[in-house]
Amino acid sequence: MKLLFVLLSAVCFLRAADATIEVVKGVESLPKLAVEDASAFKSDATVRMSKMLIADMQVVSLFDVDESYATASFDSASPAPAHKEAQYLLRYRLHDDANGGMKADVRLIRNAQELFAKSYVLKQSEMMVFLAHSIAYDINAKMGGAPMEWMKRKVLLTRLTSPRRADIVAADYTLSYQKVILSGGMYGFAKWANREQTDLYYTSLSDFKPTIYKMNLSSGKREKLISSDGMAVCSDVSEDGKRLLLTLAPGGQPDIFLYDTQSGNKTRLTDYSGIDVNGQFLGNDGIAFVSNRMGYPNVFAKNFNSTAISQLVYQGKNNSSLSAYKNLLVYKARENPATYGGNSFNLHLLSLNSGSVKRLTASGENDFPRFSPDGEAILFIKQEGSRSSVGVIRPTVNKSFAFPLKIGRIQSIDW
Numbered sequence: 001m002k003l004l005f006v007l008l009s010a011v012c013f014l015r016a017a018d019a020t021i022e023v024v025k026g027v028e029s030l031p032k033l034a035v036e037d038a039s040a041f042k043s044d045a046t047v048r049m050s051k052m053l054i055a056d057m058q059v060v061s062l063f064d065v066d067e068s069y070a071t072a073s074f075d076s077a078s079p080a081p082a083h084k085e086a087q088y089l090l091r092y093r094l095h096d097d098a099n100g101g102m103k104a105d106v107r108l109i110r111n112a113q114e115l116f117a118k119s120y121v122l123k124q125s126e127m128m129v130f131l132a133h134s135i136a137y138d139i140n141a142k143m144g145g146a147p148m149e150w151m152k153r154k155v156l157l158t159r160l161t162s163p164r165r166a167d168i169v170a171a172d173y174t175l176s177y178q179k180v181i182l183s184g185g186m187y188g189f190a191k192w193a194n195r196e197q198t199d200l201y202y203t204s205l206s207d208f209k210p211t212i213y214k215m216n217l218s219s220g221k222r223e224k225l226i227s228s229d230g231m232a233v234c235s236d237v238s239e240d241g242k243r244l245l246l247t248l249a250p251g252g253q254p255d256i257f258l259y260d261t262q263s264g265n266k267t268r269l270t271d272y273s274g275i276d277v278n279g280q281f282l283g284n285d286g287i288a289f290v291s292n293r294m295g296y297p298n299v300f301a302k303n304f305n306s307t308a309i310s311q312l313v314y315q316g317k318n319n320s321s322l323s324a325y326k327n328l329l330v331y332k333a334r335e336n337p338a339t340y341g342g343n344s345f346n347l348h349l350l351s352l353n354s355g356s357v358k359r360l361t362a363s364g365e366n367d368f369p370r371f372s373p374d375g376e377a378i379l380f381i382k383q384e385g386s387r388s389s390v391g392v393i394r395p396t397v398n399k400s401f402a403f404p405l406k407i408g409r410i411q412s413i414d415w
Helices: 002-009 044-060 125-142
Strands: 022-024 032-037 064-066 088-096 102-110 113-122 155-162 165-171 178-185 187-192 199-204 211-216 222-227 232-237 243-248 255-260 266-268 276-282 286-291 298-303 309-311 322-325 328-334 345-351 357-359 365-371 378-384 387-394 399-404 409-414
Touching: 032 044, 044 064, 044 088, 044 125, 044 399, 088 125, 102 125, 113 125, 155 187, 165 187, 178 199, 187 232, 187 409, 199 232, 211 232, 222 232, 243 276, 255 276, 276 322, 286 322, 322 365, 328 365, 345 378, 365 409, 378 409
Parallel strands: 032 064, 032 088, 232 276, 345 365
Antiparallel strands: 022 399, 088 102, 102 113, 155 165, 155 409, 165 178, 187 199, 199 211, 211 222, 232 243, 243 255, 255 266, 276 286, 286 298, 298 309, 322 328, 328 345, 345 357, 365 378, 378 387, 387 399
16 A cells, blocks of 8 residues: 555646647748637637637647737638738637537638638537647648547546545646546546547545446446555556556555456466556557566566566666557656756657667656557656646657646546
8 A cells, every 4th residue: 555655646746827838849841820710709719719729730730830819701811911921821710509519610721722611510618629629630631641630539637636535537638628527536547448438447545445447438337347455557458448457466566467358357467576567568469567676667578478577778767657559668767967957857769679769858857658549649747847737749740749737736647
């Protein structure tokens, strides 16, 4: 139980911030795009939509996005005076319906020619940020950008509210939208149970022993999966949802177990007198995990059909968090203070095929990396001075983005 307390205490402390975006831009020359509000009446909602679309189009990374707000006629082919230098215009027109929903008409114009037009219907106006994400996703697809299915997915996070209370929250990737799924107990390590995001796994500490539950979002129905002394965590779910990697501590020290969701059988994968936690699937044949076998947290690998353990990471110290996608591994490493100054924890991307390592962040304390299901983006939490942000890295376009946080303390995050 002491180990679990230590892990639960290793959270990111987040402070209040405005909903703005910090973008790390590349140096390439991109066509200029402007976002214009063509709604019949200007309101807080229409202005917020402009900010959301600007942020999302920056993440799309196909344009040099003008951040200024302007209004224009929806049917006009000409830009607003403030946007006369723009080559592309993204124009939207919002309508409220009588049932708490919203409709949006959208056009993408290039040099007075319409390239894209679509109408969107949103049943709940409080989820407006997902409307912006859908628009940006569609325009990216129209322009032939890299896959961005992750932009429309919900993020699952555990938010600590008091010493023995936590909420499980569903949010968008910027955390602009948040909905509490579960509250009133001590919950942790929430994890999506399937790609459809209809179910989730989480750990409850409100039981006599730490217990993993599966919960359906629509019905709220809970199913007890497994309990264990000291620790019980679902750290990864296979792509088909049929296998889980669990960290259990039946003998007092945590080890990694493979759990079959159809039969309920579990297979012990590690048996070490120290700490083995945070197992991640490496394809269909093995796992990566964190262990203190070197005297500090480091990343190791094991094949399902072998007892051999191999070290994967040879740089930095305190490699206590990781995420895997096929032949790629992203992990946290404590950097040399003499090189980077201060207490710097940076994220690195390791190719298991070539052995090459690329540093993804340059400053601050970066933690909780999570690959998107398609491997096209990495979600993480960044603490730099007094500023806390949720970060998104797009390795294929070599860009990263940071959205200031305003939600308290995060204990876990999943995509």
